[in-house]
Amino acid sequence: xxxxxxxxxxxxxxxxxxxxxxxxxxxxxxxxxxxxxxxxxxxxxxxxxxxxxxxxxxxxxxxxxxxxxxxxxxxxxxxxxxxxxxxxxxxxxxxxxxxxxxxxxxxxxxxxxxxxxxxxxxxxxxxxxxxxxxxxxxxxxxxxxxxxxxxxxxxxxxxxxxxxxxxxxxxxxxxxxxxxxxxxxxxxxxxxxxxxxxxxxxxxxxxxxxxxxxxxxxx
Amino acid sequence: xxxxxxxxxxxxxxxxxxxxxxxxxxxxxxxxxxxxxxxxxxxxxxxxxxxxxxxxxxxxxxxxxxxxxxxxxxxxxxxxxxxxxxxxxxxxxxxxxxxxxxxxxxxxxxxxxxxxxxxxxxxxxxxxxxxxxxxxxxxxxxxxxxxxxxxxxxxxxxxxxxxxxxxxxxxxxxxxxxxxxxxxxxxxxxxxxxxxxxxxxxxxxxxxxxxxxxxxxxx
Amino acid sequence: xxxxxxxxxxxxxxxxxxxxxxxxxxxxxxxxxxxxxxxxxxxxxxxxxxxxxxxxxxxxxxxxxxxxxxxxxxxxxxxxxxxxxxxxxxxxxxxxxxxxxxxxxxxxxxxxxxxxxxxxxxxxxxxxxxxxxxxxxxxxxxxxxxxxxxxxxxxxxxxxxxxxxxxxxxxxxxxxxxxxxxxxxxxxxxxxxxxxxxxxxxxxxxxxxxxxxxxxxxx
Amino acid sequence: xxxxxxxxxxxxxxxxxxxxxxxxxxxxxxxxxxxxxxxxxxxxxxxxxxxxxxxxxxxxxxxxxxxxxxxxxxxxxxxxxxxxxxxxxxxxxxxxxxxxxxxxxxxxxxxxxxxxxxxxxxxxxxxxxxxxxxxxxxxxxxxxxxxxxxxxxxxxxxxxxxxxxxxxxxxxxxxxxxxxxxxxxxxxxxxxxxxxxxxxxxxxxxxxxxxxxxxxxxx
Numbered sequence: 084x085x086x087x088x089x090x091x092x093x094x095x096x097x098x099x100x101x102x103x104x105x106x107x108x109x110x111x112x113x114x115x116x117x118x119x120x121x122x123x124x125x126x127x128x129x130x131x132x133x134x135x136x137x138x139x140x141x142x143x144x145x146x147x148x149x150x151x152x153x154x155x156x157x158x159x160x161x162x163x164x165x166x167x168x169x170x171x172x173x174x175x176x177x178x179x180x181x182x183x184x185x186x187x188x189x190x191x192x193x194x195x196x197x198x199x200x201x202x203x204x205x206x207x208x209x210x211x212x213x214x215x216x217x218x219x220x221x222x223x224x225x226x227x228x229x230x231x232x233x234x235x236x237x238x239x240x241x242x243x244x245x246x247x248x249x250x251x252x253x254x255x256x257x258x259x260x261x262x263x264x265x266x267x268x269x270x271x272x273x274x275x276x277x278x279x280x281x282x283x284x285x286x287x288x289x290x291x292x293x294x295x296x297x298x299x300x301x302x
Numbered sequence: 303x304x305x306x307x308x309x310x311x312x313x314x315x316x317x318x319x320x321x322x323x324x325x326x327x328x329x330x331x332x333x334x335x336x337x338x339x340x341x342x343x344x345x346x347x348x349x350x351x352x353x354x355x356x357x358x359x360x361x362x363x364x365x366x367x368x369x370x371x372x373x374x375x376x377x378x379x380x381x382x383x384x385x386x387x388x389x390x391x392x393x394x395x396x397x398x399x400x401x402x403x404x405x406x407x408x409x410x411x412x413x414x415x416x417x418x419x420x421x422x423x424x425x426x427x428x429x430x431x432x433x434x435x436x437x438x439x440x441x442x443x444x445x446x447x448x449x450x451x452x453x454x455x456x457x458x459x460x461x462x463x464x465x466x467x468x469x470x471x472x473x474x475x476x477x478x479x480x481x482x483x484x485x486x487x488x489x490x491x492x493x494x495x496x497x498x499x500x501x502x503x504x505x506x507x508x509x510x511x512x513x514x515x516x517x518x519x520x521x
Numbered sequence: 522x523x524x525x526x527x528x529x530x531x532x533x534x535x536x537x538x539x540x541x542x543x544x545x546x547x548x549x550x551x552x553x554x555x556x557x558x559x560x561x562x563x564x565x566x567x568x569x570x571x572x573x574x575x576x577x578x579x580x581x582x583x584x585x586x587x588x589x590x591x592x593x594x595x596x597x598x599x600x601x602x603x604x605x606x607x608x609x610x611x612x613x614x615x616x617x618x619x620x621x622x623x624x625x626x627x628x629x630x631x632x633x634x635x636x637x638x639x640x641x642x643x644x645x646x647x648x649x650x651x652x653x654x655x656x657x658x659x660x661x662x663x664x665x666x667x668x669x670x671x672x673x674x675x676x677x678x679x680x681x682x683x684x685x686x687x688x689x690x691x692x693x694x695x696x697x698x699x700x701x702x703x704x705x706x707x708x709x710x711x712x713x714x715x716x717x718x719x720x721x722x723x724x725x726x727x728x729x730x731x732x733x734x735x736x737x738x739x740x
Numbered sequence: 741x742x743x744x745x746x747x748x749x750x751x752x753x754x755x756x757x758x759x760x761x762x763x764x765x766x767x768x769x770x771x772x773x774x775x776x777x778x779x780x781x782x783x784x785x786x787x788x789x790x791x792x793x794x795x796x797x798x799x800x801x802x803x804x805x806x807x808x809x810x811x812x813x814x815x816x817x818x819x820x821x822x823x824x825x826x827x828x829x830x831x832x833x834x835x836x837x838x839x840x841x842x843x844x845x846x847x848x849x850x851x852x853x854x855x856x857x858x859x860x861x862x863x864x865x866x867x868x869x870x871x872x873x874x875x876x877x878x879x880x881x882x883x884x885x886x887x888x889x890x891x892x893x894x895x896x897x898x899x900x901x902x903x904x905x906x907x908x909x910x911x912x913x914x915x916x917x918x919x920x921x922x923x924x925x926x927x928x929x930x931x932x933x934x935x936x937x938x939x940x941x942x943x944x945x946x947x948x949x950x951x952x953x954x955x956x957x958x959x
Contacts, residue, residue: 104903105828110769112329114823117555117777120336124344124414125781132421141422141431159414163407166333171324188820195781195816202789203798212798246323331548336774339555343563343633351640360641360650378633382626385552390543465542550767558774562782562852570859579860579869597852601845604771609762684761 106178111187115169118191122198123162129202130155150278151205154217157281158201161221164288165194165228168257172232175246183234190227193220211271214278218268222261229257252299256291263287325397330406334388337410341417342381348421349374369497370424373436376500377420380440383507384413384447387476391451394465402453409446412439430490433497437487441480448476471518475510482506544616549625553607556629560636561600567640568593588716589643592655595719596639599659602726603632603666606695610670613684621672628665631658649709652716656706660699667695690737694729701725763835768844772826775848779855780819786859787812807935808862811874814938815858818878821945822851822885825914829889832903840891847884850877868928871935875925879918886914909956913948920944 130151137144145152179187200217207213235241236250263284271277349370356363364371398406419436426432454460455469482503490496568589575582583590617625638655645651673679674688701722709715787808794801802809836844857874864870892898893907920941928934 104831104906105824107827107831110773110827110831113332113770114773114777114827116329116333117336117774118781120333121340121778121781123410124337124340125785127415127418128344130418132418133425138425139429141426141429141435145431155415156411159411160407163410167324167403170326170329170333174323174326174329184824188817191780191820192813192816196784196812199784199787199789206790206795207798210796210798212802216798249323332551335548335552336555339552340559342629343556343559346634346637347563349637351637352644357644358648360645360648360654364650374634375630378630379626382629386543386622389545389548389552393542393545393548468542551770554767554771555774558771559778561848562775562778565853565856566782568856570856571863576863577867579864579867579873583869593853594849597849598845601848605762605841608764608767608771612761612764612767687761 102178103180106180106184108173108176108179111179111184112170112173115173115187115191116166118195119162119166119169122195123159123166125198126155126158126162126201129198129205131205153278154201154204157278158197161224161284162194162197164260164284165224168228168253169231171253172235172250175241175250176235177242178240179235180240181234181238183231183238183240186227186231186234190224190231193224193227196220197224209275214271215268218264218271218277218281222265222268225257225261225264229254229261232257248299252295253292255295255298256288259291259294260284260287321397322399325399325403327392327395327398330398330403331389331392334392334406334410335385337414338381338385338388341414342378342385344417345374345377345381345420348417348424350424372497373420373423376497377416380443380503381413381416383479383503384443387447387472388450390472391454391469394460394469395454396461397459398454399459400453400457402450402457402459405446405450405453409443409450412443412446415439416443428494433490434487437483437490437496437500441484441487444476444480444483448473448480451476467518471514472511474514474517475507478510478513479503479506540616541618544618544622546611546614546617549617549622550608550611553611553625553629554604556633557600557604557607560633561597561604563636564593564596564600564639567636567643569643591716592639592642595716596635599662599722600632600635602698602722603662606666606691607669609691610673610688613679613688614673615680616678617673618678619672619676621669621676621678624665624669624672628662628669631662631665634658635662647713652709653706656702656709656715656719660703660706663695663699663702667692667699670695686737690733691730693733693736694726697729697732698722698725759835760837763837763841765830765833765836768836768841769827769830772830772844772848773823775852776819776823776826779852780816780823782855783812783815783819783858786855786862788862810935811858811861814935815854818881818941819851819854821917821941822881825885825910826888828910829892829907832898832907833892834899835897836892837897838891838895840888840895840897843884843888843891847881847888850881850884853877854881866932871928872925875921875928875934875938879922879925882914882918882921886911886918889914905956909952910949912952912955913945916948916951917941917944 131148133141133144197220200213200220203213204217232250232254236247236254241247241250264281267277267280270280274280350367352360352363416439419432419439422432423436451469451473455466455473460466460469483500486496486499489499493499569586571579571582635658638651638658641651642655670688670692674685674692679685679688702719705715705718708718712718788805790798790801854877857870857877860870861874889907889911893904893911898904898907921938924934924937927937931937
């Protein structure tokens with residue numbers, strides 16, 4: 084039974100040397116997609132549903148609980164941004180190993196955790212604890228995504244120099260967004276309607292992108 | 303550590319130029335599949351289940367709640383049509399970028415949202431609000447799918463001229479179905495049993511396909 | 522913008538002709554995997570959990586509700602068989618179209634529906650309605666899987682003659698298992714402990730495989 | 741209709757002989773990823789949520805239920821280790837058949853079952869039954885993963901001799917971790933705070949890796 088294993092062509096061994104077992108970015112992408120897709124779809128289960136009497140006055144119920152729809156929109160958009168950013172990054176990567184691979188564990192741990200703080204926000208979004216918890220989880224997710232980008236670039240796992248420059252140009256956006264969410268997590272204890280500040284994220288993304296491109300040219 | 307990045311073969315760079323990072327349709331398809339698969343499977347959780355006393359008279363319970371099974375059937379079939387349409391489209395696409403990529407965000411946002419209006423419908427399908435909400439969500443999903451098709455074609459992201467003509471021929475169906483659901487969303491406030499009208503969707507799909515082919519020939 | 526679409530290499534068009542858009546078995550397999558994976562994982566949510574007082578006497582609670590674990594085991598094993606059978610089939614298929622593609626819709630509709638009858642069985646497995654519902658859903662799923670195999674073979678969508686013979690040899694098993702479950706669905710109204718009969722499925726699979734190989738040789 | 745099936749090129753048949761239908765590791769990896777991704781994401785639903793009065797004092801509620809977060813962390817980390825180990829293994833595998841394929845059924849059955857014992861632990865983690873159930877499920881999952889590795893290696897399904905040695909070097913870790921969890925499952929009846937012992941798993945993984953490498957050199 085051991086026979087066919089020895090007869091490996093040298094070409095195959097050469098290929099195996101280039102991307103060793105367990106470092107192929109494809110399957111990491113697949114697992115990442117699956118976890119994010121589930122987390123993003125579980126968000127809908129966190130929107131409050133009418134119970135008992137409330138079902139008779141659906142319009143009023145939805146008017147009273149509109150903030151649940153806003154939370155769904157914000158959490159969904161943010162997860163989309165994280166997915167897009169990871170999609171771009173992995174397309175540039177040749178293989179994943181060491182820190183760059185390991186960082187995916189806490190990244191997915193917090194991404195999969197997201198429905199919990201989103202649900203908490205839906206229960207009572209006037210409490211700073213709920214808002215801090217939600218914004219804090221986001222700050223951590225985006226920060227870990229930024230760390231993945233940095234480690235992938237520093238470890239020389241990207242396809243070429245061009246891709247390295249592109250990734251470097253995208254890092255400021257991630258650090259900026261992460262810091263912004265960390266800031267709102269703290270501000271929540273003094274500003275009650277801080278939720279609205281999250282809607283400014285697209286502006287931050289734009290600003291970060293421009294900043295990143297300027298920095299990239301200077302290097 | 304930066305060494306191996308510079309030694310990229312020119313052939314690889316050429317390939318990277320053709321489909322830049324983050325524009326590969328494969329991973330978009332994978333994420334789309336995952337989100338739709340989860341949304342389509344969560345639908346079953348929206349069918350009412352017997353509680354307490356009801357469990358003793360299962361047959362009567364199911365006879366009383368048969369509309370939940372109809373809703374499941376309709377929502378499942380529609381999501382299948384959306385998935386099939388997207389499968390066909392992506393097979394024709396070379397890469398995705400700009401508007402064509404961005405439109406996937408609201409498309410998936412509304413597709414993942416579907417279990418909510420389906421659940422609402424299950425709670426009380428005699429109220430126009432529930433029906434409007436369900437039909438409205440559908441109208442938006444199919445409309446966004448149509449917009450993806452149009453933008454992909456207009457941005458020249460398809461593989462060749464043949465595929466471009468084929469996509470153009472499929473667009474009328476999507477706009478027709480979207481408009482039809484928008485119509486029932488409004489009609490729900492006057493016609494109580496409008497749900498049945500949704501079962502006519504296959505006829506609309508057929509009509510749209512024929513219309514699309516006729517138009518395609520004339521161009 | 523329409524420029525680059527015309528410049529398609531003839532080689533690419535040739536390949537596109539062989540497997541037209543929307544007929545690639547890969548993405549069907551991906552969607553099938555995702556739906557089945559979710560259905561198979563949702564089954565665990567149907568196992569009864571201790572509530573209130575019951576939590577204090579976990580051992581007794583689990584002894585009282587052991588049939589929930591049996592149901593999980595049966596439903597999981599069956600879905601695994603369906604997945605394996607589909608995995609084998611799709612590996613033999615070149616492309617999917619017409620009836621062979623369309624049949625995946627009801628197949629996935631019933632597979633995704635499975636958590637409902639499994640949950641019903643968990644609520645009260647002494648009622649024939651629950652058992653009939655569960656066994657009936659299974660009979661339909663396996664019957665549709667058999668229909669997919671037959672249509673794929675009859676439509677000449679398989680890779681070659683060898684694969685065609687192999688698929689033909691696997692069909693009897695699927696029809697046998699489907700018929701057996703339909704039988705237990707009816708028998709449930711007279712035999713109360715019919716659930717145990719499902720454990721005989723592996724024997725049926727073996728018998729069907731042998732029967733199929735004998736028939737295949739005679740043709 | 742049977743015509744095109746006969747005209748298969750000999751090259752294709754040769755390739756089909758190497759990896760027969762239903763033995764391609766790619767789709768097994770895809771299904772494995774999907775099931776694990778769902779199981780890992782369902783874990784978050786097992787963390788207790790504030791109800792009624794508790795929602796007003798979120799900070800106190802979370803302080804009282806912090807062990808739910810610890811359970812989430814432990815279960816998530818363990819599933820990540822199982823996924824990583826399987827990712828590595830499958831990258832070395834050429835094809836899967838017989839026992840090596842069949843063992844994936846109980847492996848996924850127990851992996852998909854995990855949210856149940858995690859939920860049980862969340863309900864009442866002072867009872868040895870809950871801890872035994874959780875640790876026992878883990879011992880079985882990791883033991884089955886080890887069996888998959890052993891059977892894949894013994895059946896000669898790996899790409900070459902180098903990969904065979906690598907897999908052999910990874911087996912001790914799996915057996916060690918499995919045995920450790922089985923031990924805590926038993927110890928739970930005498931040691932109440934045995935949960936903390938699970939946090940030592942990373943040390944075990946390190947020790948197992950070193951042991952495996954030493955053994956591999958001696959052979």
